[in-house]
Amino acid sequence: MSRKLLLAALLLSAAPASAQTIAIVRGTVAIGDGSAPIPGGTVVVHDGRVVAAGANVAVPAGARVIDAAGKWVTPGIVAGFSRLGLTDVDGVDQATDISSDGPFSAALDIAPAINPNAQPVAVNRADGVTRAIVAPGVGKSIFAGQGALIDTAVDRDPVTRPRLFQYVELGEQGAEQAGGSRAAAHVLLRNALREASELGRGLPAAVTRTPSQPDSQPVVRNPNESRLYDARRSQDVLLTRFDAAALVPVLQGRQILMIHAERAADIRQVIALSREFPRLRIVLVGADEGWTVAPELARSGIPVIASALSDLPAAFETIAATQSNIGRMRAAGVKVAIGTINDDDTRMAFRAREYAGNLVALAKLPGAAGLSWGEALAMVTSRPAEAVGLGGEIGSLQPGRRGDVVIWSADPLDNMAAAETVLIDGVEQPLVTRQTRLKERYQDLTPGVLPPAYRR
Amino acid sequence: MRNVKARGLGLVAALAASLLAGCATTPASEPPVKFNHDPYPSTYRPYPGAPALLKNATILDGNGGRIDGGDVLIADGKVQAIGRGLSAPAGTVIVDGTGKYVTPGVIDIHSHLGDYPSPAVAAHDDGNEATAPARPEVWAEHSVWPQDPGFSRALANGGVTTLQILPGSANLFGGRSVVLKNVPARTVQGMKFPGAPYGLKMACGENPKRVYGSKGQMPSTRMGNIAVTRQTWLNAQAYKRKWDAYEAKGGEMPERDLAMDTLRGVLAGEILVQNHCYRADEMAIMIDLSHEMGYKISAFHHAVEAYKVADLLQREGICAAMWADWYGFKMESYDAIRENIALVDKAGACAIVHSDDPNGIQRLYQEAGKALAAGRRAGMAISEEHAWTWLSANPAKALHIFDKTGSLTPGKDADVVLWNGNPFSTYTRPERVWIDGALMYDANNPRLRPVSDFELGQPGEGDVK
Numbered sequence: 061m062s063r064k065l066l067l068a069a070l071l072l073s074a075a076p077a078s079a080q081t082i083a084i085v086r087g088t089v090a091i092g093d094g095s096a097p098i099p100g101g102t103v104v105v106h107d108g109r110v111v112a113a114g115a116n117v118a119v120p121a122g123a124r125v126i127d128a129a130g131k132w133v134t135p136g137i138v139a140g141f142s143r144l145g146l147t148d149v150d151g152v153d154q155a156t157d158i159s160s161d162g163p164f165s166a167a168l169d170i171a172p173a174i175n176p177n178a179q180p181v182a183v184n185r186a187d188g189v190t191r192a193i194v195a196p197g198v199g200k201s202i203f204a205g206q207g208a209l210i211d212t213a214v215d216r217d218p219v220t221r222p223r224l225f226q227y228v229e230l231g232e233q234g235a236e237q238a239g240g241s242r243a244a245a246h247v248l249l250r251n252a253l254r255e256a257s258e259l260g261r262g263l264p265a266a267v268t269r270t271p272s273q274p275d276s277q278p279v280v281r282n283p284n285e286s287r288l289y290d291a292r293r294s295q296d297v298l299l300t301r302f303d304a305a306a307l308v309p310v311l312q313g314r315q316i317l318m319i320h321a322e323r324a325a326d327i328r329q330v331i332a333l334s335r336e337f338p339r340l341r342i343v344l345v346g347a348d349e350g351w352t353v354a355p356e357l358a359r360s361g362i363p364v365i366a367s368a369l370s371d372l373p374a375a376f377e378t379i380a381a382t383q384s385n386i387g388r389m390r391a392a393g394v395k396v397a398i399g400t401i402n403d404d405d406t407r408m409a410f411r412a413r414e415y416a417g418n419l420v421a422l423a424k425l426p427g428a429a430g431l432s433w434g435e436a437l438a439m440v441t442s443r444p445a446e447a448v449g450l451g452g453e454i455g456s457l458q459p460g461r462r463g464d465v466v467i468w469s470a471d472p473l474d475n476m477a478a479a480e481t482v483l484i485d486g487v488e489q490p491l492v493t494r495q496t497r498l499k500e501r502y503q504d505l506t507p508g509v510l511p512p513a514y515r516r
Numbered sequence: 517m518r519n520v521k522a523r524g525l526g527l528v529a530a531l532a533a534s535l536l537a538g539c540a541t542t543p544a545s546e547p548p549v550k551f552n553h554d555p556y557p558s559t560y561r562p563y564p565g566a567p568a569l570l571k572n573a574t575i576l577d578g579n580g581g582r583i584d585g586g587d588v589l590i591a592d593g594k595v596q597a598i599g600r601g602l603s604a605p606a607g608t609v610i611v612d613g614t615g616k617y618v619t620p621g622v623i624d625i626h627s628h629l630g631d632y633p634s635p636a637v638a639a640h641d642d643g644n645e646a647t648a649p650a651r652p653e654v655w656a657e658h659s660v661w662p663q664d665p666g667f668s669r670a671l672a673n674g675g676v677t678t679l680q681i682l683p684g685s686a687n688l689f690g691g692r693s694v695v696l697k698n699v700p701a702r703t704v705q706g707m708k709f710p711g712a713p714y715g716l717k718m719a720c721g722e723n724p725k726r727v728y729g730s731k732g733q734m735p736s737t738r739m740g741n742i743a744v745t746r747q748t749w750l751n752a753q754a755y756k757r758k759w760d761a762y763e764a765k766g767g768e769m770p771e772r773d774l775a776m777d778t779l780r781g782v783l784a785g786e787i788l789v790q791n792h793c794y795r796a797d798e799m800a801i802m803i804d805l806s807h808e809m810g811y812k813i814s815a816f817h818h819a820v821e822a823y824k825v826a827d828l829l830q831r832e833g834i835c836a837a838m839w840a841d842w843y844g845f846k847m848e849s850y851d852a853i854r855e856n857i858a859l860v861d862k863a864g865a866c867a868i869v870h871s872d873d874p875n876g877i878q879r880l881y882q883e884a885g886k887a888l889a890a891g892r893r894a895g896m897a898i899s900e901e902h903a904w905t906w907l908s909a910n911p912a913k914a915l916h917i918f919d920k921t922g923s924l925t926p927g928k929d930a931d932v933v934l935w936n937g938n939p940f941s942t943y944t945r946p947e948r949v950w951i952d953g954a955l956m957y958d959a960n961n962p963r964l965r966p967v968s969d970f971e972l973g974q975p976g977e978g979d980v981k
Contacts, residue, residue: 417942
């Protein structure tokens with residue numbers, strides 16, 4: 061009863077709570093930018109944003125003070141690649157919105173499909189995942205549609221950035237979607253860009269990003285670019301008008317093109333694509349064989365969101381997979397982050413911090429390439445945010461970032477730790493889930509007067 | 517009434533037999549032919565190993581015991597001694613375990629390595645004989661590809677020394693499992709755990725009814741699942757009666773049926789039932805069904821709702837093999853909770869951490885760590901040495917090999933892992949792994965890293981994985 065009231069109170073008080081000033085004191089504070097954790101640090105959040113974090117930070121008058129002595133404080137975990145919010149239960153078709161076999165592909169916008177009440181959102185929130193990069197999955201085309209950045213907060217508005225990127229398959233799956241050959245996938249991609257180009261002719265040029273604003277985000281505000289619908293098209297088209305229109309911002313560099321590829325040869329093709337179309341803002345996802353082409357990847361500047369622990373030749377495109385992939389790519393200067401690519405990506409984003417911990421473990425293993433603790437944390441906080449151009453907004457405790465802060469019972473990269481307090485946009489979140497309720501109902505099996513159904 | 521009738525039939529049969537025996541021209545009935553119960557015998561022999569003394573480590577003995585600053589002596593393939601301040605004969609390799617842990621090797625009771633190997637291409641789909649809902653005649657060992665690169669990952673990254681390979685769960689009766697030592701070999705016989713009994717994979721719930729329902733066949737419902745399962749056992753009982761009588765008295769040899777051979781082996785207590793079952797209510801039905809038909813369930817696998825019936829599992833002496841936190845991938849996994857393993861353990865039932873996954877098997881020790889942490893957060897006092905039983909003693913018991921492995925008891929197989937830190941942590945990896953006293957993996961020696969034929973000559977051959 062009291063828990064329900066608490067939940068209701070949180071829901072109702074969401075807006076005023078964000079205006080609160082919260083000071084988390086005496087914890088071991090990790091900024092999330094790759095730096096080492098700071099013992100006895102302070103984090104101050106005001107009006108939904110981080111104001112300051114680190115040692116020697118003053119507690120503002122009137123702040124709500126949370127004592128984190130003996131605990132760890134980090135930015136919330138950012139799921140670097142996920143399908144969070146797109147399913148309630150994976151195996152139940154009706155409860156799944158990942159992909160579509162309908163007529164559209166690139167035009168699909170995943171934002172309206174996000175369900176903030178889905179249990180996987182709650183489970184991940186309770187485990188310290190505060191934001192997730194969410195991609196649709198492909199249906200009948202190499203283009204899956206437009207992905208979003210979401211938060212996991214208990215509120216009505218889960219979408220932080222809709223239409224953040226277009227997702228395309230260019231490896232084994234891309235070949236399958238294109239009719240059985242990678243050659244076909246590449247022709248389809250180029251044809252799609254040609255059709256978008258024809259449709260986009262006459263539109264204002266792309267927003268130019270200046271180096272001084274690396275994180276300025278030319279968000280695609282209207283995915284349907286409705287004035288394009290009347291534009292003349294040649295007879296020689298494969299894409300629907302909606303799909304072609306959706307690719308105009310990609311072609312103009314206003315929307316990220318997120319490409320999934322694993323094998324070395326495919327990654328080289330992605331690098332070649334970035335030279336052929338210099339305005340494309342490419343992010344590479346997967347890259348199990350990335351370490352074998354790491355210098356080229358580094359030179360290309362293409363950010364990579366990779367699987368951390370993929371180490372099996374699960375497919376012929378991942379023959380060289382090793383857990384040292386991320387460590388080696390990073391050592392070569394590639395901008396890398398961790399994601400859960402086709403790895404229980406609808407539900408298990410919370411494993412990202414264990415994965416990061418495993419990469420720390422590799423540092424002790426002869427011949428392996430591991431990460432420092434600070435860099436490992438960055439791989440699941442700031443690095444994915446930076447990969448999609450939002451490093452100035454989320455993923456670290458640097459001043460001005462959104463107030464996504466987690467207090468952990470212990471070192472969060474070790475699997476003994478649990479999230480004890482979770483703030484999203486400066487608002488404290490409930491950590492109750494169906495799982496915790498079921499545990500409470502069944503932890504004592506002593507028969508009662510009435511059956512367990514009355515126990516709550 | 518039924519008994520009277522049966523007895524009456526027996527009398528008639530006895531009369532007929534005596535009449536036949538009394539006829540001088542009829543030869544005496546042939547003595548019963550014994551058929552071979554082990555036609556694909558293990559050819560595994562332990563590899564040569566140098567005697568080794570692991571000194572000054574934290575030892576979790578796998579059966580709930582702990583020795584801080586302890587030693588383990590292994591020689592001749594066996595654990596020779598465990599304690600403090602052990603001395604060793606000349607020529608023994610001394611391994612400094614300071615700051616490290618020593619445990620018995622991890623046992624994964626639920627793996628599909630070899631029958632769903634990497635690469636996961638259609639040509640390798642050998643885990644489900646999904647052509648009829650009851651296929652007890654198939655044996656997983658006839659699908660296992662010893663060159664699956666996953667075995668080496670389970671060894672080097674997971675410290676797994678023993679594993680049970682099961683058929684999949686498309687069928688109510690999936691076929692026989694096989695228990696393997698995690699040693700590379702040219703043949704599956706070269707991996708088979710000597711003396712380990714066979715298992716029978718059974719399944720309840722969504723998978724069988726989905727697979728056959730979608731083909732317009734029975735079973736298409738849970739009640740259909742149970743009906744087909746019961747009828748199959750009734751057939752097995754009839755088969756067993758025939759064969760038991762023949763083996764006792766001889767006469768004309770009944771026809772052999774591979775499917776029924778396996779089920780008869782279960783009814784005779786020689787083959788262990790390993791039952792895929794997620795939901796609490798379905799476990800209760802399968803338990804009644806086992807009583808009805810006269811067999812024992814060794815373990816429920818994927819027992820996501822075991823916590824709801826942990827008391828029942830304890831009373832029945834049935835193990836539950838579980839994941840630490842996997843949930844929500846299908847309807848029957850919707851009620852998974854993090855405390856499942858700890859709550860089953862608290863009820864006094866036999867809790868096991870299992871993988872069912874070529875990646876998960878590499879981190880079973882970390883999964884146990886998460887289960888341990890969840891239990892402690894829920895207020896249960898669980899020691900590290902007790903939690904290790906989830907990975908060794910308990911799966912060994914559920915596989916009936918606890919007399920051979922699963923703890924660091926002198927005389928048992930020297931299946932031993934030296935960990936470079938706390939063996940529940942994400943920060944820890946196996947440093948050395950011995951199987952039957954032979955050093956099969958050494959993190960410090962790239963030559964002691966097995967490379968499957970499949971990976972030979974490919975990018976990344978022999979790499980750290």
